[in-house]
Amino acid sequence: MEEGPAKRFCSELIIEGREVVGIRGDPRDITNIVIPNGIDGITDGVFEDCWGLTAVTLPDPVPSVGKGEFQRCTGLTSVTLPTTLTLIGGYTFSICGLTSLTLPDNVKDVGESAFLECWDLTSLTLSKNLTSIGAHAFKDSNLT
Numbered sequence: 351m352e353e354g355p356a357k358r359f360c361s362e363l364i365i366e367g368r369e370v371v372g373i374r375g376d377p378r379d380i381t382n383i384v385i386p387n388g389i390d391g392i393t394d395g396v397f398e399d400c401w402g403l404t405a406v407t408l409p410d411p412v413p414s415v416g417k418g419e420f421q422r423c424t425g426l427t428s429v430t431l432p433t434t435l436t437l438i439g440g441y442t443f444s445i446c447g448l449t450s451l452t453l454p455d456n457v458k459d460v461g462e463s464a465f466l467e468c469w470d471l472t473s474l475t476l477s478k479n480l481t482s483i484g485a486h487a488f489k490d491s492n493l494t
Contacts, residue, residue, distance in 0.1 A: 365389065370396055378402055381425075385409055392416055394439070401425055410434045415442050417461070423447075427470075431457075438464050440484060453477040460487050467491070 362380070364372035369391035373380065377400040384407045385392070394416035397403065405428040406420065414437035420426055426446040433454045440461035448465070450473035457477035462484030465471060471491040 369393060372396060373400075381405075383407070385412070392419060394418055395421070398422060404428065406430070408432050408435070413437065415439055417441055418444075420446055437461070440464060441466065443468060449473065451475070453480070455479055458482065460484060462486060463489065465491055 362374045363370050364374060368389055370385060370389055371393045373396060379402060380400045381402050382405045383397065383403065387409045389409060390411045395418040398418050398421045400423045402425050403423045404425050406426065407430040410432040411434045412432045413434055415435065417439040418441045419439065420443050421441050422445045424445060424447055427449060429448065429451060431454050434456060435454050436456050437459045438457060438461055440463055442461065442464045444463050444466035446468050447470055448468050449470045452475040455478045458479055459482045463486045464484065465488050466486055467490045469490065469492060471493060474493055
């Protein structure tokens with residue numbers, strides 16, 4: 351019996367200290383990511399091009415999501431953001447499949463092109479404490 355591609359979960363994360371710095375294997379095989387508790391950093395672009403990724407859960411105390419973190423994760427439809435999040439970096443969720451998202455109230459900054467070309471994004475609840483939205487942050491989404 352032939353099996354599909356291997357499913358990779360948090361055991362496939364490369365962690366140094368309290369930071370996720372990489373992933374093992376082909377990023378296209380990853381479908382679900384749950385970052386373990388105690389992690390407080392994620393290297394920029396670690397999950398870029400994880401096309402098969404559909405769901406991500408980020409724990410407290412992650413304070414920011416780095417540049418290009420989930421860029422071109424076209425299958426990504428579900429993201430759980432930590433309450434401690436204050437910054438969403440540039441291009442973080444660009445070209446993703448998100449349809450709706452609620453930014454936690456601690457988010458103060460949304461970077462340039464953070465949600466660029468999220469064609470399916472139709473619902474967004476902004477943080478009450480948002481002070482800065484970068485250029486083209488929501489360009490080519492379906493927000494009205």
